[in-house]
Amino acid sequence: MTPQTLLAFVAGLLFAGGLGLAQMTRPDVVIGFLDVADWDPRLALVMGGAVGVHLVPTWLGLRRGRALFGPLHLPEPSRVDWRLVLGSVLFGLGWGLAGYCPGPALVAAAAGSLQAVWLLAGMVLGMVGLAQLERLLSNQSASNRIPTLRERTAKYSSMPLGPSMSVKNRQMPSRGPEMP
Amino acid sequence: MLIFVEALLGGMLIGLSAAILWLGIGRIAGISGVVGELAAPSAAGNRHQPWRWAFLAGLLFGGLLIGVFAPERVLPLAGAGPERVLVAGVLVGVGTRLANGCTSGHGVCGLPRGSTRSVVATALYIGVAIGVVGVMRLLGAA
Numbered sequence: 001m002t003p004q005t006l007l008a009f010v011a012g013l014l015f016a017g018g019l020g021l022a023q024m025t026r027p028d029v030v031i032g033f034l035d036v037a038d039w040d041p042r043l044a045l046v047m048g049g050a051v052g053v054h055l056v057p058t059w060l061g062l063r064r065g066r067a068l069f070g071p072l073h074l075p076e077p078s079r080v081d082w083r084l085v086l087g088s089v090l091f092g093l094g095w096g097l098a099g100y101c102p103g104p105a106l107v108a109a110a111a112g113s114l115q116a117v118w119l120l121a122g123m124v125l126g127m128v129g130l131a132q133l134e135r136l137l138s139n140q141s142a143s144n145r146i147p148t149l150r151e152r153t154a155k156y157s158s159m160p161l162g163p164s165m166s167v168k169n170r171q172m173p174s175r176g177p178e179m180p
Numbered sequence: 181m182l183i184f185v186e187a188l189l190g191g192m193l194i195g196l197s198a199a200i201l202w203l204g205i206g207r208i209a210g211i212s213g214v215v216g217e218l219a220a221p222s223a224a225g226n227r228h229q230p231w232r233w234a235f236l237a238g239l240l241f242g243g244l245l246i247g248v249f250a251p252e253r254v255l256p257l258a259g260a261g262p263e264r265v266l267v268a269g270v271l272v273g274v275g276t277r278l279a280n281g282c283t284s285g286h287g288v289c290g291l292p293r294g295s296t297r298s299v300v301a302t303a304l305y306i307g308v309a310i311g312v313v314g315v316m317r318l319l320g321a322a
Binding site for chain 2: 001002003004005006007008009010011012013014015016017018019020021022023026027028031034035036037041042043045046047048049050051052053054055057058059060061062066067068069070071073074075078079080083084085086087088089091092093094095096097098099100101102103105106107108109110112113114115116118119120121122123124125126127128129130131132138
């Protein structure tokens with residue numbers, strides 16, 4: 001086990017412990033936060049505590065420019081685009097519908113909640129389905145574009161050359177003793 | 181009162197976890213990204229998977245311990261059948277992959293960084309989820 005995987009395992013363990021301690025593994029507590037008519041502030045405390053603790057380390061890492069074991073991996077800087085907006089809306093719909101976001105769903109499923117297993121099944125299905133759809137769409141747009149010069153000349157390179165040009169048939173001068 | 185202290189401490193543990201990943205191996209504790217890259221690696225995604233498996237293993241092992249020692253902390257949502265939960269799961273899966281993050285990646289990690297994308301994403305998914313719960317309350321399903 002490398003230090004990297006050990007740290008990642010410990011981080012996963014702490015994350016699960018935090019979710020359990022805060023009872024985020026109970027979707028009714030999450031729904032309580034989302035219910036303005038009967039508000040439960042606990043999720044706000046969880047988010048506030050997590051962001052508060054992570055504030056200084058975030059800054060330290062960015063200032064240092066690298067991690068203890070390897071470089072920093074930041075997402076490519078990009079703008080607010082339709083993927084972010086549509087994705088966040090869909091995620092909000094799913095989150096409000098059952099009260100599970102990915103972390104609590106994993107932890108609750110491992111703790112034996114059949115309901116969380118159903119949610120995970122749907123989640124993985126959605127993730128794999130989206131990836132397949134995007135692959136399909138990108139292949140389609142790839143076949144619609146103008147082919148490159150290399151692609152247009154590809155058929156010529158597979159054509160047989162004349163006997164005089166063919167490497168296979170060319171007589172190489174041998175350097176054996178039979179040479180005059 | 182204790183439940184609020186526990187919520188705050190739980191949140192701080194989550195922040196500590198994100199800090200260990202970030203300062204230790206330079207990774208963002210984004211759970212939808214971890215699961216998504218393992219289940220359906222994106223073309224642009226980083227192929228370095230071992231840390232993702234290790235993080236996932238830690239999460240699941242932690243969940244297992246909660247199930248054994250504190251099962252009262254895990255309670256399913258009353259009145260939500262498998263169909264509704266499955267549909268919710270699909271929405272969570274598609275949505276978090278499109279948005280490139282969930283409550284952990286955009287919330288816990290993106291907000292401290294002051295990322296505009298994360299602020300917009302967090303405001304949107306919380307706003308929409310509040311709307312969904314409000315509509316369900318009106319319909320008598322919540």
